[in-house]
Amino acid sequence: MKTLSVLLAVALCSLLVVCVPTQEKKDRIHHDKDLSDHKHDDSKDFQYDHEAFLGKEEAKTFDQLTPEESKERLGKMFHKIDSNNDTYVTTAELLAWIRFVHGRFVSEEVRKQLDMVDKNRDGSVTWEEYYQQMYSHLLDEEAFYDVVDKERYKKMLQRDERRFKQADKNGDLIATREEFTAFLHPEEFDYMQDMVVTETIEDIDKNGDGVVDVNEYLADMYTPDADEPEPDWVKTERQQFLDHRDLNKDGHMDRSEISHWIRPHEYDHAELEAKHLVFESDRDKDDKLSKKEILDNWNMFVGSQATNYGEDLTRRHDEF
Template identity: 50%
Template sequence: MTRRLLVCLALCVASGGSKALEKKSRVHEDEPLSRMEHDDHKNHDYDHEAFLGPDQAKAFDQLAPEESRRRLGIIVDKMDSNADGFVSEEELKDWMKRAQSKYMYEIMEHQWKDFDVNHDDVISWEEYKNVTYGSYLEGTQTDSVYNHSHMMLRDEKRFKVADTNGDLTADKHEFVAFLHPEEHEHMKDLTVQETMEDLDKNRDGFIDMEEYIGDMHSLKEGEEEPQWVKEERKQFSEVRDKNKDGKMDREETREWILPSDSDQTVTEAKHLLQETDANQDQKLTKVEILNKYDVFVGSQVTDFGEALLEHDEF
């Protein structure tokens, strides 16, 4: 069974086991800054992961307060990219985007060795195809539920768009773009195209209301339409279909699945600024940040904390 099929089956099991997941969403959100609940009344775990990335946040949580402050001070100096003595909202946002990108690359590294079969530090389309669709290509895959041929053609098209130098191999930057197209500007048109191909059943180049609803919910004969479906119909008419012609074109589809206001780093940067900016001048000094070190990095004093994060940058 292919790697892709296993993923599909896992998603089907997850969605079938929870009514909360009954409503399918095509909206591409950024990779989450944190899996933690964002509730500052309980703790600042969300802020820690958003600011440091999950792995560093776990390590920082084990450090004594004085060590957390010392290492945070080093980070603050790096954040102040224009060396003016302040950290702006934009510098906070840029820092968190780097942490987010670093986490994506770490996930990619775990997958890299599975696909770089000949260990030449690039992944060719042939390598990716054989690893992912090997059983299907050999004719041993009898499961007819999934259209492997369609999936393979889509992956090949995406691979070629991610392959910016056109050599039919992907280095690590190109492979990350292939895995996370919604996060890369040069891949976003393809993401819209893939969505249009999925939903535009009558192939007229648009997504009408029934195609939009049909992607989320299949109404059985005699079944009353759920309230959330009625709300989605209203959303389609009032929000999605901006020019009120009864269908979504490419630009309307793009705004739906890749909303321009979905940047979590902007929201979190504003939140950290609000929590930390003692004199309300819309920028942070190193002192202001260190005074609120628990918001940024936290601490659970432990005996083994000093052994963690012994990296050159600290």
């Protein structure tokens, strides 16, 4: 019955051409402004670097290109990154590029959501518009949802409404484009930080005591199989919790500690990645990259996962 319910829900959403509420769209607000969902381990692959340099969606496109196509497009991108046209790319220029790429991803997602939700095309989104597009069909169509489904969507509605009101600075229940961006991507805005902490606690704190202990912290990342020994990376995360998450050593993370965890102040992912790419590619150690140095290390920047170059690769790829 539950499976049928889910299938009917998917069919209904497809027919109505609606997007998914924020908590269905992604697992949760990211703990920090990381640049990729992949581990940054160059000894295994360069997927983190690809997504950091290209953006997550464009990295998928490059995964389908031949090495020759990847290098050609990387060469064209060099001239866009070289903002002062001196034929070199500095760490600052690379940092600006990485921030541009990831800012564009956010802007594009906001644009798509606005196009779908902003029915009167005035460039802003009222709470009523958002509710009608996202939830009215889910909560009003009794035939398509069992009680569990309906209760789940009610909780999602309450959470979205709370976040929408927090993003709406003047309280008029009309989100400007910037406020709507803060609603969709609260991790990008200082004034939404408290909401990010609240939602993180709600997602991880299983016993409802308002704090996160080490077991809840680990359960958010890892579900062991029966009799499975604890992997080394889980042991490392357990120690991370003890050494660096639980700052006052009282056995759990409170709101202040969770805020520090999800938005660490000691490093900037984009800056670290820019420095990393320059360090790994700068053969003559002049602290800047020539076009040749970047192309010589093309695999780290863009790579290529393509193994079959059949007819699917003849489709048009939009120029970056």
